Amino acid sequence: MGKLTATKPLIADYLHRLSDDTGIFQHTKFGIPDRSNGYTSDDNARALIAAVMLYKNNRDIKSLDLIHTYLSFIYHAQNEDGSFKNFMDYNRVFVEKVGSEDCLGRCLWALGYTLSEPSVPDNLHNTCRYMINQALPHVQNLKSPRAMAYSIIGLTYMMETPQALTYKFPFPNEEQEDPTFLAGSQISSIIEGLAMQLHTQYQGNKGENWHWFEDSITYGNAMLPWALFKAAKLSHTVEFQKTAKESLDFLASITFSKEGYFKPVGSHGWLERGGVAALYDEQPIEACEMLLACFEAYKTLGINTYFVQASLCYDWFHGYNSRKESLIDERTGGCYDGIHALGLNLNQGSENIVSYCMAHMVLHDE
Numbered sequence: 001m002g003k004l005t006a007t008k009p010l011i012a013d014y015l016h017r018l019s020d021d022t023g024i025f026q027h028t029k030f031g032i033p034d035r036s037n038g039y040t041s042d043d044n045a046r047a048l049i050a051a052v053m054l055y056k057n058n059r060d061i062k063s064l065d066l067i068h069t070y071l072s073f074i075y076h077a078q079n080e081d082g083s084f085k086n087f088m089d090y091n092r093v094f095v096e097k098v099g100s101e102d103c104l105g106r107c108l109w110a111l112g113y114t115l116s117e118p119s120v121p122d123n124l125h126n127t128c129r130y131m132i133n134q135a136l137p138h139v140q141n142l143k144s145p146r147a148m149a150y151s152i153i154g155l156t157y158m159m160e161t162p163q164a165l166t167y168k169f170p171f172p173n174e175e176q177e178d179p180t181f182l183a184g185s186q187i188s189s190i191i192e193g194l195a196m197q198l199h200t201q202y203q204g205n206k207g208e209n210w211h212w213f214e215d216s217i218t219y220g221n222a223m224l225p226w227a228l229f230k231a232a233k234l235s236h237t238v239e240f241q242k243t244a245k246e247s248l249d250f251l252a253s254i255t256f257s258k259e260g261y262f263k264p265v266g267s268h269g270w271l272e273r274g275g276v277a278a279l280y281d282e283q284p285i286e287a288c289e290m291l292l293a294c295f296e297a298y299k300t301l302g303i304n305t306y307f308v309q310a311s312l313c314y315d316w317f318h319g320y321n322s323r324k325e326s327l328i329d330e331r332t333g334g335c336y337d338g339i340h341a342l343g344l345n346l347n348q349g350s351e352n353i354v355s356y357c358m359a360h361m362v363l364h365d366e
Contacts, residue, residue, distance in 0.1 A: 008318055011333025012054055014353050015047070016062065020093055023073035024350045025049075031334055031348055038089040042102050043350045044073040045110035050357040052117050057365050059119060067120065071127060074107055082134035101142050102220075105150025108135060116161040122168040127166060132158065133182050139190055145201065145213055148194040148219045149227035150157045155191050156230040159184070188234070195231035198224060199243050210273055211250035217271040221251055221286070222293035229296045245301065248293055252309060255290065259308030262287055262309075262316040267338075282339040284327060287316045288355035295362055314363050317356055327355065 018024055018033055024047040025033035026040050051066035077085045084107050086099030114120055115128040132154075139155075142148050158164045165182040167173075202213045213224055225248035232240035254277060257263045264286035265271045269278030286325065291313035298306035312320065317335065319326040323343055327336045334348035335356040 008328070008360075010357065010364075012357065014335075014348070015050065015054075015066065015334040015357060017332075018350055018353065019047070019066065019069060021069065023069060023088075026351075027349045028347050031329070031332060033088045038087065038095075039073065039084045040088070041074060041077040041084050041099060042106050043354070044070045044077075045103075046108040046109040046354045046358070047350060048074065049113050050354045050361075052114050052120060053358065053361040056117055057361065062182045064121075067114070067124065069291070070110075070113065071124060074110065075127060075131060077107070078131055078134060081138075082131075082136070083094050083138055084135070096209075101144040101147035102150065104135060104138055105142070105144070105147035105154075108132060108139070108154035109150040109157075110154065112157035115164055116157040117364070122170070125164075125176050126167050129164075129182060136187070136285045137184075139194065142194065145198060146223055149196055149220075149223040152194050152198075152227040152231050153190055153223070155187055156234050158182075159187060159234055161192070167171075191231055192235050192237070195228055195235065195237070195240050198228060199240055202247060206246075211246050212267075212273075213247065215273040217251070217254065217265050217277070219267070219270075219283075219286070220289060221265070222248070222289040225251065226289070226293035226296050229293070231299050233300065241300070245297065248297055251290070252294075255286075256309065256312065257322070260312065261320045261322065262290065262313045263322050264290070279322075281345065282316075282322065284317065284335055284338060284352040284355040284359055288359045291359045292362060310363060314359050316361065327352075 018028070023039045023044045025035065025037070026043050027034040027037040048067065049071035050069055051063055055063035055067060077094070079085065083098050084104050085094040085096055086103040087095045089095055111128040111132050115125050128280060139151050142151065165184055167179060198213065205213055205215065225244040228240045228244035231237065232244060254271065255262060255264050264282050266278030266280040267283055268280055271277040291310045294306045294310040294313065297303070298310060317327050321339060323339050327344065329336070329348065335352040337345035337347045337349055337352055
């Protein structure tokens with residue numbers, strides 16, 4: 001493995017302070033939860049991944065309690081037809097009947113990852129199995145590339161895990177298994193179909209000096225190559241891996257500065273084909289997801305450059321960035337909401353601390 005940057009201690013207490021018995025709050029006013037903005041399934045799904053990573057390393061009751069809370073939120077968010085609601089107000093009332101495709105994909109990512117971690121109790125795994133099976137009918141019809149990517153990642157985590165497709169009982173089970181429940185061949189077909197859609201979209205859209213899936217680079221970009229790396233490994237499809245590498249290298253050429261630090265495309269304007277990337281805002285979730293994609297490329301290809309890039313994404317949180325300022329509050333462990341033209345955004349919402357927790361644990365604890 002490549003050389004790690006100096007490890008900063010992870011203070012996970014802020015994650016607990018930002019959560020109540022319903023879930024993790026969406027936004028903050030500086031360092032306290034902003035209850036007026038309630039909760040989202042998006043944030044609770046990401047928080048579930050971070051909580052599972054914490055429990056994997058610490059095996060502590062506090063982290064297990066977070067897993068229960070976040071998983072319970074996602075279960076409550078799932079509709080009878082398997083889709084997911086997203087936004088919930090502080091009165092525990094969902095304000096929409098169905099969330100976005102990206103929301104469904106993020107929930108599947110979280111559920112598949114949770115199911116893949118053996119330290120999580122069996123009956124929580126059973127809850128994940130139930131929800132994934134309920135959601136599967138919606139996955140084949142996804143149109144959003146990022147929803148496809150999130151879903152691919154979650155489903156491949158599940159498919160890579162031995163005995164993940166059947167309920168786990170604490171006693172011998174004599175009931176005949178339902179062949180339609182989490183049917184492995186069907187799920188593999190879904191993964192390959194989604195990956196082929198991403199691959200085909202990439203092939204049809206790339207051109208001179210533009211190796212990307214769309215005519216713009218916006219949010220959640222690194223999830224697309226990461227998903228194709230995972231699909232390539234599962235399906236042994238060389239074309240998926242080639243597209244994953246080519247698109248990730250292109251994204252890296254845009255998001256790593258000449259000075260060497262990571263600089264994501266700014267959210268105020270993004271990057272249009274043939275245009276210039278917006279400078280701000282730089283958001284923590286982009287550093288986290290780029291780290292995850294680069295780390296996957298490193299594990300898959302064994303090329304140390306990707307490990308270096310993953311490390312640079314982690315360093316972005318700690319001051320090796322365009323502002324030369326750390327986004328981590330050393331007193332509380334919170335993570336600032338990003339970098340804008342005038343400096344740091346001093347709010348410390350859930351998406352950001354979860355992104356930092358994930359980045360830290362993947363790079364330093366896996």
